[in-house]
Amino acid sequence: MSSLHELLNLQTQPIDESYVEKLTALLKSGIPATYTIEQIAAHEAGQDDVQDTGSNTTPLHTLIRSLPDVFSEKETQIVLKMMDVLFEFGAGWNFLDFENKSPGDLLFERGFCDGNVLYNRIVEAGVSAELLLRKLNDDIEFLDVEQEDKEEEEEIESEVPSSQGSVAAEHAEQHDTAEHQAAYLKADLEYTANALVTKENKDGVMMDWETDIMRLACETMFQHHDATADGPVVLNIGFGMGIIDTFIQDRQPAKHYICEAHPDVLKHMREQGWHEKPNVVILSGRWQETLSKLLDEGSVFFDAIYYDTFSEHYADMLDLYDTIVGLIKPDGVFSFFNGLGADRQVCYDVYKRVVEMDVKNYGMKCDFDTIPLPKNPDWEDVRRSYFSCDRYYHPKIRFA
Ligand SMILES: C[S@@+](CC[C@H](N)C(=O)[O-])C[C@H]1O[C@@H](n2cnc3c(N)ncnc32)[C@H](O)[C@@H]1O
Structure with missing residues (x-):
């Protein structure tokens, strides 16, 4: 056991300023803030190389695991200072320990979430790390x-026939x-x-467990529209099972644009008669191309835009924001299926903040409704789950 992990076991209480001083001294002496229990064990066994087991139990994990069941507000502030020091010396917010848990997971499990200062400190570190990573990787x-x-x-x-085994x-x-x-x-x-x-x-x-989320999203799309005026002009990006588009049709919009890229989905839409609906305009192709064209033409502006695609990443959403701001009316609303980081609550919370910050750059404000998701979706028939949190953050983005 290293003196660093020993200190973070919090053997003596109350937790007071002396902890912060000792921690700072140890880190200043050169012990890395990322020194893991696994590395210590390897060194104690005389191994030069640590086997990469994928498990990294860092000092931050040790600190959080050692928190007593009950501790005072004063002690909380000391622990917060200790976390500050660890982050200052390079501790990571998202390393996974021997139980595949990040420091944020450990806090969340113990009920330290939703506004808790210690949990918020981890989220804050996650946001900083994400933004820094983006800056570093931007060009690459x-x-x-x-x-x-x-x-x-x-x-x-390319037209190479597959029989040639290209x-x-x-x-x-x-x-x-x-x-x-x-x-x-x-x-x-x-x-x-x-x-x-x-x-x-x-x-x-797409899976039908998302139906209530789609209903809510449709609600948002019509929420700000004056019921006495003509119906709104709306755009949905990504048809999938057509769940949200069916809800949208029920609300009789003046015009309902649907952007869809996959040939099998477009075929399904044709079979279902979507191309014949009088108020529907199908934009066939990737939004990256079809919406740029709309933007260039400058002939249509939307009261509401919803985005839910597949096999795209947050980098695509950053591009999308550029397009959205040019296509949405000044009092329009933009929303999207929010599965960003939803495989872990702490990552979900980090992305919630990242979205707020990113849309702010466009003069927009994102409000989230938190919806409890009571039962776990049935992932049996699909390769992997894409949502593991017990709540859904529904985003509503408008010009501030
Ligand atoms: C998750 S599903 C949408 C589900 C839909 N919200 C619903 O209620 O059924 C994603 C859809 O986006 C389409 N898609 C993926 N990438 C796209 C892109 N770049 N442009 C347009 N559509 C895209 C997929 O083919 C798929 O039909």
Whole structure:
């Protein structure tokens, strides 16, 4: 056991200023704030190299695991200072320990969430780290992803018959359909009783457990519209199972634009008669192309825009914001399916803040409604779950 982890075991109480002083001294002496129990064990066993077990039990984990059941407000402030010191010396907010838990998970589990200062400190560190990472990767990672996608698209568009066993086609097929849009757009889809999935690897593109979320989202789209005026002009990006579009149709909008990129979904929409509905305009293709065209034409502006696609990432949403601000009316509303970071509550909370900050750059304000999600969705028929939190943060974004 290192002197650092020993100190963070909080053996003596009350937790007072002396802890902060000792912690600062130890870190200043050169012990890394990321020194893990696993590294200590390896060193004690005389190993030079630590086996990468994927488990990193950091000093921050030790501190949080050692918090007594009851501690005073004064002690809370000391623990907060200790967390500040650890972060100042480079502690990570999202390392996973021997139980696959991050420091934020440990606090959340103990009920320290929703406004708790210690939990908020972790969220704050997460937001800073995300923003820093984005700055560092801005020129590199996003460009690489775009370049990779472009190459994939070229491969997909190339007319090489698959019977020739083209290496390029095989390469594209190997790509994860949930991660790579070009691979997704090439994959066959299947509508089941309660979901839309990729046929081969059973990625859940859309599932009907989201129906209440779609109902709420539709509510938001019509919320600010003057009921005495003509119906609003609305845009939904991503048709999927058509759940939200069906709710939107029930509200009789003046015009209902639907943007959809996948050929199988467009075929399904045609079979269901969506192309014939008098107030519906189908924008076939990726929003990146179809909406840019609308923006260039400058002929339509929306009262409400909803975004829910598949196999896209937050970098795509950052691009989307640029388009949205040009297409939405000054009193319009923008919302989206919020699964950002939803595999862990603390990541979900970090992204909630990141969204608030990003839309602020456009003079917009994001309010979230928190909806409890009582029962766990049934993930049996899909490859992996894409939502693990017990609550849903429904975003409503308007010009401030
Ligand atoms: C999660 S589903 C949408 C579900 C929909 N909200 C509903 O209520 O059923 C995502 C949809 O977005 C489409 N999509 C994915 N990427 C897209 C893009 N770049 N542009 C337009 N549509 C896209 C997918 O093909 C899929 O139909």
